[in-house]
Amino acid sequence: LPVSMHCWQGDDVSGFENPEGSLTGGIQATGNYPGKARNASELRTDLEQAMRLIPGPKRLNLHAIYLESDTPVARDQIKPEHFKNWVEWAKANQLGLDFNPSCF
Helix, strand or coil: CCEEEEHHHHCCCCCCCCCCCCCCCCCCCCCCCCCCCCCHHHHHHHHHHHHHHCCCCEEEEEEHHHCCCCCCCCHHHCCHHHHHHHHHHHHHCCCEEEEECCCC
8 A cells, every 4th residue: 555645744834835934723843843845846855765765655645735836826726737846746756646735
């Protein structure tokens, strides 16, 4: 069975929806551990390294707050194109993607 790794394990639940925003909604993470990924490209690189060390088939659980856009996007305006780079990366790395709407 594939193991689905949560994307937030690489940046302590900060995401890229609002880089200057704070974690809210009862999240029990600080969002400030040293060396965390600062953008989606760094997170993908970190995930590749982690997945090289984890045996067996894998998937990535991708939260909505990990969308990629040059401008802020309200959650009710998120579209598939905001995850284009993630889909291309997953295909290149033979990974399945699980989507999480980030309801917090």
